[in-house]
Amino acid sequence: MYTFSFYFFWGAFTFLFSWLFGITDSGFDTVIPYSLLLLAIIISWPVSIYIQLLIMYFWGKVRKNTDTLDMLDHKFGNSLLRLGQRLLRLKVIVSGKENIPEGKFIFVGNHQENYDIIALKPIFNNHPLCFIAKEPLFTFPFLGPWMSIIGNIPIGRVANRSAAESIINGIKRYKYGHSVGIFPEGKRSFSNEMIEFKPGAFKLAIKPKSDILIGTLYNLDKIFGTFPYKRHKSYIHIHPVLKYEDYKDLNSIELSNKVKAIIQEQLNVFKKEIK
Structure with a gap:
């Protein structure tokens, strides 16, 4: 586009x-x-x-129905994000794309930098995917309206009633037929190490009994790590879908630990293979 x-x-x-x-x-x-x-x-x-x-x-x-995430908006958004990748001189190397299901899902990944969504969203070109993202992003000129138009949901940094409402809105969006993404850490790690997950984030998947698609992000924290400004490679691995039937007996804390362990295992693989 x-x-x-x-x-x-x-x-x-x-x-x-x-x-x-x-x-x-x-x-x-x-x-x-x-x-x-x-x-x-x-x-x-x-x-x-x-x-x-x-x-x-x-x-x-x-448009009358602002809850409808049109494929047109999705394609527009992805074209801008791909441009953003070029401007950042970012090359995203993706593995496991075959694990992306045809139907809707809840995406869960580790959170490294502000650029995570720029790297992630174009991977799901045929899946309108919105994210639960930090509230300040929605106040920026142009970026804020764009964030809302393509269905992203604002969430505050504090685990309060407002944050709970954001999770509820994410569940509603999922029930409308959209895939929804969330970063359970709640804030950026600025490194290839994870910080603690917030188990409450997994209610986004538990309540609607959704399958979970897990992604591991690596090296997105080092985009501006060199001078002069050089082309940078970042890596994203898409794991096999975690079916609801495989985690339905777990509570949010146990599910949080399970998903974090899966991501950590892939981070360890990246650390060994990528120098």
């Missing part, structure tokens, strides 16, 4: 500049046409981004 709009505006600006400056095929013997062509490319990037953001913003304002 973003690639199409970029090439569209590139062509439009190139045509406009050629018309304004009277450039023809025979005029490419000076530096001016090439400079204008480069300018058209540079302008097309931000214009394409803002046009998509505006479309998503006003589409979210006018």
Whole structure:
């Protein structure tokens, strides 16, 4: 989606500049046409981004059923996130994609950095996936409306009634037919080590009797770890689905420990294999 709009505006600006400056095929013997062509490319990037953001913003304002997570919004969002990966010079290496089920699920993963969702969401290109994310993100210009439009749910840092309502809203979203993601740590670890899980997060899966899709994130904390700014590889492993039948006899604390152990095992594998 973003690639199409970029090439569209590139062509439009190139045509406009050629018309304004009277450039023809025979005029490419000076530096001016090439400079204008480069300018058209540079302008097309931000214009394409803002046009998509505006479309998503006003589409979210006018549609009647704001609880419906449209595939159009999902595709728009993923195109912007893929652009974000390029701007961050982030290459995401994914293993276990074959474990992604066809139906809805609750996604659970470790939380390393602010960029986790940028790396994660495009993996599920055919699965509209929203996240329960920290509340301050929803107050940012453009980003905030986009977060809401694609169905993300704000949650505060404190485990209070408001946080419980966010989990309830996530369950409702799941029952509507959407997959929902959550980071049980509740905050970023800024490393390849995990911090304590909050067992209450697993009520998001226990209450609706959902299958759980587990993901292990590795090296997302090191995106800006080098200077000069170099292309960075991060790794995500998608584990086999944890069926509800396989954990239905566990309480939230036991389930939390089980999932954390699965993620920790894969983190140990990454630490051995990736130098």
